[in-house]
Structures are given as C-alpha cells and as structure tokens.
Amino acid sequence: MGQFFDSLRLHLLLRVIGALLSRATKTSVRLKQMLTEENFIFQIRTSNGAGGHFVLKQGHLRYHAGVHSQPDFAQIWRTPREAIQAMTSSDESAMLRAFDAGACRMEGRFLVALWFNEAMKLARPK
Amino acid sequence: MINTPVMIIGGGPVGLTLALCLSLQGIRSTIINDRLTTTTHPKLDVVNCRSMEIYRQLGLSEKIRAAGNPLDANQISAFAASASGPFFSVMSDRHFIYRPVADANKAIRASRDGAFPLESMQRIAQMHLEPVLLDEARRDPNIDVQMGWRLYGFDQDETGVTAMAHHVETGTVCQYRSDYLIGCDGPASRVRNFLNIDYDGTRDLLGELFIIHFRSDEIAALYPNGQPYWHTWISRPGFSGLLVSPDASRNDYVLHRPVVPKLNERLETIVAAALGTELKFEIIQSGPWRPQFLVAQSFGRDRVFLAGDATHQYMPTGGLGMNTGITEAHNLAWKIAAVLNGWGGARLMATYEDERLPIARRNRQHVRQCAAAAFEANFPKTDALLDQTPSGAAERALMGSTFEEKVSRLYESMGIEIGYRYDQSSIIAREQGPAPDYPEIDYIPSTWPGARLPSTYLANGAALFDLLSASGFTLVVNGNSPDTGEMEKLSTAATVRNVPLAVVHIGNPDLEPVYERQYLLVRPDQHVCWRGNSLPHDPGKLLDQVRGY
Numbered sequence: 001m002g003q004f005f006d007s008l009r010l011h012l013l014l015r016v017i018g019a020l021l022s023r024a025t026k027t028s029v030r031l032k033q034m035l036t037e038e039n040f041i042f043q044i045r046t047s048n049g050a051g052g053h054f055v056l057k058q059g060h061l062r063y064h065a066g067v068h069s070q071p072d073f074a075q076i077w078r079t080p081r082e083a084i085q086a087m088t089s090s091d092e093s094a095m096l097r098a099f100d101a102g103a104c105r106m107e108g109r110f111l112v113a114l115w116f117n118e119a120m121k122l123a124r125p126k
Numbered sequence: 127m128i129n130t131p132v133m134i135i136g137g138g139p140v141g142l143t144l145a146l147c148l149s150l151q152g153i154r155s156t157i158i159n160d161r162l163t164t165t166t167h168p169k170l171d172v173v174n175c176r177s178m179e180i181y182r183q184l185g186l187s188e189k190i191r192a193a194g195n196p197l198d199a200n201q202i203s204a205f206a207a208s209a210s211g212p213f214f215s216v217m218s219d220r221h222f223i224y225r226p227v228a229d230a231n232k233a234i235r236a237s238r239d240g241a242f243p244l245e246s247m248q249r250i251a252q253m254h255l256e257p258v259l260l261d262e263a264r265r266d267p268n269i270d271v272q273m274g275w276r277l278y279g280f281d282q283d284e285t286g287v288t289a290m291a292h293h294v295e296t297g298t299v300c301q302y303r304s305d306y307l308i309g310c311d312g313p314a315s316r317v318r319n320f321l322n323i324d325y326d327g328t329r330d331l332l333g334e335l336f337i338i339h340f341r342s343d344e345i346a347a348l349y350p351n352g353q354p355y356w357h358t359w360i361s362r363p364g365f366s367g368l369l370v371s372p373d374a375s376r377n378d379y380v381l382h383r384p385v386v387p388k389l390n391e392r393l394e395t396i397v398a399a400a401l402g403t404e405l406k407f408e409i410i411q412s413g414p415w416r417p418q419f420l421v422a423q424s425f426g427r428d429r430v431f432l433a434g435d436a437t438h439q440y441m442p443t444g445g446l447g448m449n450t451g452i453t454e455a456h457n458l459a460w461k462i463a464a465v466l467n468g469w470g471g472a473r474l475m476a477t478y479e480d481e482r483l484p485i486a487r488r489n490r491q492h493v494r495q496c497a498a499a500a501f502e503a504n505f506p507k508t509d510a511l512l513d514q515t516p517s518g519a520a521e522r523a524l525m526g527s528t529f530e531e532k533v534s535r536l537y538e539s540m541g542i543e544i545g546y547r548y549d550q551s552s553i554i555a556r557e558q559g560p561a562p563d564y565p566e567i568d569y570i571p572s573t574w575p576g577a578r579l580p581s582t583y584l585a586n587g588a589a590l591f592d593l594l595s596a597s598g599f600t601l602v603v604n605g606n607s608p609d610t611g612e613m614e615k616l617s618t619a620a621t622v623r624n625v626p627l628a629v630v631h632i633g634n635p636d637l638e639p640v641y642e643r644q645y646l647l648v649r650p651d652q653h654v655c656w657r658g659n660s661l662p663h664d665p666g667k668l669l670d671q672v673r674g675y
C-alpha cells in the first residue's frame with residue numbers, strides 16, 4: 001500500500017517538475033538556450049515500472065507519464081520513495097549518493113543527466 | 127611604488143609559466159602570490175603533451191620529467207573491482223600515451239607524418255611540478271617572485287595599471303605600476319571579480335565529490351613490477367572511485383570518491399575498500415570539493431587579462447584545468463611581448479580572448495563528455511559482477527570493454543590537446559575553401575591557418591619545433607627552390623616593421639605532404655598564421671595582419 005502511494009507521489013512530483021521546467025523555459029535565458037542544445041528522452045522510473053519521461057525535441061520540452069521503451073538516459077530507482085527523496089533534496093550530491101548506494105541504476109548517456117541537473121537548478125523556485 | 131612591465135597576480139602553475147614565457151621573449155615581470163609556499167596538495171597528475179611541448183620551448187621539459195614519474199614507468203589506466211583486482215581492463219598498449227615516456231618518445235621520434243606531439247605527456251603531481259617552475263622563475267633575472275603578497279585592488283588608465291597588495295603576515299602595503307596586469311589568481315580570481323566578469327554556465331551540477339590524499343609503501347607491490355598504474359578506476363557493487371598514483375616512484379596516492387563519506391564512516395575504511403586488502407597507509411589530507419564546468423564570459427579588459435583557472439574551472443576528467451591555462455599563458459605571452467617590444471599592433475591584445483575563449487568552451491565540452499563517460503563506465507555494474515560463474519565473467523568482460531570504449535577519450539584525445547585551432551581569429555590569414563575537420567579525439571595534422579604546426583624531425587634529426595623562433599615569426603620553407611627574391615622582400619618588410627622573422631628550410635622531400643604548402647608563416651606560439659605556395663605580393667600587408675596592426 002505504502003509503495004502504491006509512493007508511486008502516486010512520484011507521478012505527481014514528475015508532473016510538478018515538468019510544470020516547473022516549462023515555466024522556467026519562459027524566464028531563464030540559459031534554459032532557453034539549453035533547449036536548442038540537445039534532443040533526448042530522459043526517463044525516471046522505478047524497477048517495477050512506475051514513472052515517466054521527459055522529451056526534449058526541437059526546442060520543446062514535454063513530460064509524459066509512463067515508461068518509454070528507448071530512452072536516451074534512464075534512472076531506474078529501487079523504490080519510488082528513494083526517487084522522491086533524491087529529487088526533492090536541495091543537495092546536488094543526492095543523485096550520485098543514491099547511485100553509489102545502489103538505490104538507483106542508470107543507463108544511457110550521462111550528458112543528458114547533466115543537462116537535466118542544470119535545468120532543474122535553473123527551474124527550482126529560489 | 128615598484129615599476130614592472132607585467133604584473134602577474136598568482137604564482138600557481140599558470141602564473142609561473144606565463145612569467146617564464148615572457149622572460150623567453152626578454153620581458154620582465156613581477157609575480158605576487160598570497161601563499162608563502164607552493165601547493166602541498168597533489169592536485170593535478172598530468173602535464174599533457176601540448177604543455178610538455180611548451181615546457182620544451184622553455185627549456186624545462188627535462189627538469190619537469192626528472193621531478194615526476196620515471197621515464198621507464200608506465201602511464202597505464204585500468205579498471206578493477208579494487209586495487210587488488212580483479213582487473214576488468216588495463217589500457218597499456220592501445221595508444222602511445224599509456225607507454226612509459228622513454229618508449230613513447232621513441233615512437234614519436236620514429237614517426238614522419240606529423241601525427242604525434244613532439245613530447246609525450248608527463249605523469250606528475252602539482253605539488254612536485256610547482257617547485258620546478260618556482261625554482262626556475264626565482265633563478266630568472268627577468269622575474270621577480272614575491273611570495274606572501276595578496277592583491278587587494280587595482281586601477282587601470284590609458285597608460286598602465288596600478289596594483290595594490292599587502293603582505294599576508296606583516297600587513298605591509300605595496301603599490302606596483304605596470305603596463306599590463308594578468309590575473310592568474312585561480313578559481314576565486316579577485317582580478318576577474320574586480321573586472322566584473324562572470325562565468326557562463328551553472329555551478330555545482332554534480333554536487334560534492336571527495337578526495338583523500340594518503341601515503342603507503344605497500345600499495346606498489348599490488349602491481350606488476352612493483353609499479354603502480356597511473357589510474358586505477360574502481361567499481362564493484364557498493365563501491366566506486368578512482369585511485370591515482372601521480373608518480374610511480376613515490377608513495378603518494380589520491381583516492382577520488384563520487385560522494386562524501388557518510389556520518390561516522392571512517393576514511394581508513396574507505397581507503398581499505400579501494401585497496402581491497404589490508405595494507406599500511408597514512409592519510410595526509412582529505413576533503414570535499416565541487417567539480418565545475420565554467421568559463422569566464424570574457425578574458426579581460428584593456429590592460430588587464432586573465433589566464434588559467436581564473437578563466438575556466440573544469441572537472442579534472444581529461445586533465446585540462448592547468449593544461450588549458452598553460453596554452454593560454456603561451457598565447458598571451460608573445461602578444462604582450464610583441465606590444466611591449468614595439469611591433470605588436472593595437473588589435474593584438476584583443477585577439478587573446480578571440481582565440482582562447484572558443485578553445486576554453488571547446489575544452490569544457492570535452493571535459494563534460496569525459497565526465498559523462500567516466501560515470502557511464504559504471505553503468506553495466508550488477509550484483510553478479512564478482513561471481514565466479516560464466517555470467518560473472520561475462521559481466522566483468524562487459525565492464526572492461528565499456529570502460530575502454532568510454533574512458534579512453536579521457537586519455538587519447540590528441541585532437542583536444544594538439545588539434546585546436548584559431549581559424550576565426552583576425553590575425554590569422556584565412557583561406558578560401560572548406561577547412562579540414564578537427565575532431566576531438568583523433569588529431570589530424572594540418573597546416574590550415576590557425577592550427578598548431580605539425581611537429582616533425584628534419585633529415586639531420588633536429589626537431590622542427592626546436593628551430594622555430596620563440597620570440598618572433600618563422601618562415602618555414604618546404605621544398606627545394608624557394609623564391610629568394612620574394613623572401614628578400616618579406617625579410618625587408620619585417621625589418622622595416624621591427625618584426626623578428628627567422629627562416630627555416632625543411633629540406634626533406636618526405637615531409638612535403640605534411641606541410642602541404644611551400645611556405646608557412648609560424649607564430650612564436652607554434653601556430654600557423656599564413657601559408658602559400660608563393661609568397662604574398664604585399665608582404666607588408668600580411669605582416670600587418672598577423673601582428674594585429
């Protein structure tokens with residue numbers, strides 16, 4: 001049951017992140033520039049399949065619920081709770097700590113993760 | 127008030143190298159440095175091939191090699207579950223860079239196609255490099271090194287710069303008046319801050335990493351011939367890191383971890399986990415640090431310029447922090463000298479930023495890709511990695527091949543080290559037609575204007591680079607029947623303008639394809655600024671362009 005609610009919270013969090021990023025693309029000069037630097041599908045999911053993915057294509061960033069079969073980069077979390085903890089932490093090290101501790105696996109191009117980290121820093125309310 | 131032609135703020139490796147480059151051109155400088163001694167942290171562990179070429183021009187390459195990894199010791203990078211193994215991959219032969227310097231330099235000398243640097247890299251810790259540079263600067267009559275002095279302000283006007291500094295122990299204040307002031311004052315550069323120049327890029331994308339410097343006499347025995355590998359990347363379930371031996375003949379080691387220790391986690395436990403066995407060691411220092419991917423928006427203004435970490439902060443993946451700074455100092459020095467010696471034009475100083483800022487950005491992109499590659503090498507790791515089963519063996523093989531595919535770019539990117547180009551600069555005589563490619567990893571020798579001249583050896587065994595003028599232009603003549611009348615015209619045009627011009631005849635038909643044209647005009651920083659099969663009809667106009675007139 002706890003896992004179910006955590007999965008729901010993860011969905012909600014990803015949606016909020018999508019909205020924050022979309023808002024920031026209108027105000028941050030750097031983020032606007034970053035939109036044209038890459039095309040990718042960035043997925044955040046749990047090992048049992050909860051999650052969603054962000055698609056950056058031709059300067060537009062969109063969030064989609066559900067799992068994509070061929071993301072360019074994916075974070076695969078052991079549990080939704082661990083994903084939420086790392087993503088809501090203001091400590092930039094949380095992600096690497098989770099990876100080091102085995103709470104998260106990664107696949108694909110890490111440059112996409114760097115792009116996303118930067119975008120999140122720019123989008124996070126100050 | 128102390129008068130000095132060039133005031134250098136910061137006596138780290140870049141400030142010291144800048145002073146030595148200026149001295150080679152006969153220019154005096156004063157360095158102030160707020161630390162009283164050179165660094166006691168190992169920090170960097172590689173002086174790359176291009177920097178070694180520059181140190182060779184300064185007559186320093188052998189001294190630097192003598193202070194670092196022995197010439198017959200490896201420069202291997204490996205991937206393992208721990209320093210005691212099992213090893214997934216050992217990169218030792220796939221590129222000359224991993225070979226001992228003595229072997230690599232033999233291969234370099236045997237090559238005839240200009241595809242190699244003149245010097246291989248040198249494995250050395252910053253704490254052993256800086257004393258060599260400082261000692262050289264102290265013995266140089268053109269350089270006044272003042273340790274323990276901190277810049278706290280400066281003013282620039284039409285004719286010069288007045289800098290204010292105080293002594294860090296006594297508080298004594300001193301003023302300096304100079305034609306130019308160069309901020310080589312590191313990542314927290316005051317000079318950059320006073321100029322109100324910001325970095326572009328976003329800070330702290332990876333958070334805090336952790337570094338432990340320790341000493342051990344027992345680790346070497348874990349490696350073949352008792353010679354620790356340069357880099358041992360470590361990855362297994364529950365642990366990852368990088369063990370660096372900056373110099374196989376010393377007992378200093380550095381362990382990098384991607385995370386800071388947990389509460390109550392002992393550093394000794396972390397080191398032991400990396401070694402994979404119980405060995406004696408002594409921890410010297412440790413601490414968190416934050417890798418960055420930042421480049422200053424501008425490299426200076428009017429009479430004040432920046433170089434080194436003051437212009438860029440990079441994660442050390444790819445070893446480009448100081449090494450980029452060395453090439454900046456090399457670019458800046460001849461321009462300052464040209465202006466102070468009266469033959470540099472009014473536009474020359476501005477070309478420092480025009481030429482170097484794009485390279486700093488290019489290198490940043492490379493460093494980011496290297497950082498990403500280093501993380502990606504860990505991705506195939508699963509809990510079965512160390513199982514003594516066929517599937518465990520298959521996983522270890524996959525880790526090894528992924529490592530070689532990804533991490534080799536950190537070491538083998540000669541395109542970044544020696545293939546960079548200033549082809550958009552206004553003091554480079556641009557050519558019509560499509561420019562040849564200059565990729566990041568492979569170095570493709572080219573004399574396309576703006577490129578570093580490919581390095582070769584002449585028939586008598588002399589390295590062409592050793593014959594180039596370090597304080598003026600060199601006309602490199604390739605082929606047998608130079609037009610002496612036209613060369614005379616060029617020489618006269620140079621004399622009239624006070625521009626130092628040397629002439630070198632290659633006289634080796636085998637090298638003609640490498641140099642592509644019969645005549646090449648090469649700058650003091652070994653970059654081609656013009657080339658042609660005949661000399662220009664108006665040599666004065668060409669000289670005026672390349673000296674920024």
Ligand SMILES: Cc1cc2nc3c(=O)[nH]c(=O)nc-3n(C[C@H](O)[C@H](O)[C@H](O)COP(=O)(O)OP(=O)(O)OC[C@H]3O[C@@H](n4cnc5c(N)ncnc54)[C@H](O)[C@@H]3O)c2cc1C
Pocket residue numbers: 135136137138139140141158159160161169170171172173252275276277278310311312313315316337415433434435436442444445446447448449450451
């Ligand atoms: C762990 C690690 C590994 C690294 N590995 C590599 C590598 O392999 N290859 C590589 O190229 N780079 C590497 N680097 C980066 C390298 O250490 C830096 O790029 C290099 O030190 C920059 O040299 P610098 O002279 O520009 O600046 P610094 O070395 O920072 O020197 C600046 C100097 O200016 C002085 N100073 C500062 N402010 C003032 C002031 N107001 N007045 C007077 N003096 C002042 C400081 O005391 C200091 O001595 C590494 C760094 C780290 C931390």
